Amino acid sequence: MYQVLLLIAVITLVYLIARSARKPKANLSEKSTEMVKCEKCRLNLPKSEAIKSGNYWFCSESHKN
Numbered sequence: 001m002y003q004v005l006l007l008i009a010v011i012t013l014v015y016l017i018a019r020s021a022r023k024p025k026a027n028l029s030e031k032s033t034e035m036v037k038c039e040k041c042r043l044n045l046p047k048s049e050a051i052k053s054g055n056y057w058f059c060s061e062s063h064k065n
């Protein structure tokens, strides 16, 4: 009986870990595929690599000013 309970506990734990590990991964890929345009040079780049200043996006710190 103890072995069955242990098996159920392990399966539940693996399921919870797999579920929590998948969630942030999906959010991350969603963010990185979203494209923004640099206000200075009009370059398109992923939001994760862009720098935000007010309502505008920039490709690098030097283009921010």
Ligand SMILES: [Zn+2]
Residues within 6 Å of the ligand: 038, 039, 040, 041, 042, 043, 058, 059, 060, 063
């Ligand atoms: Zn730029």
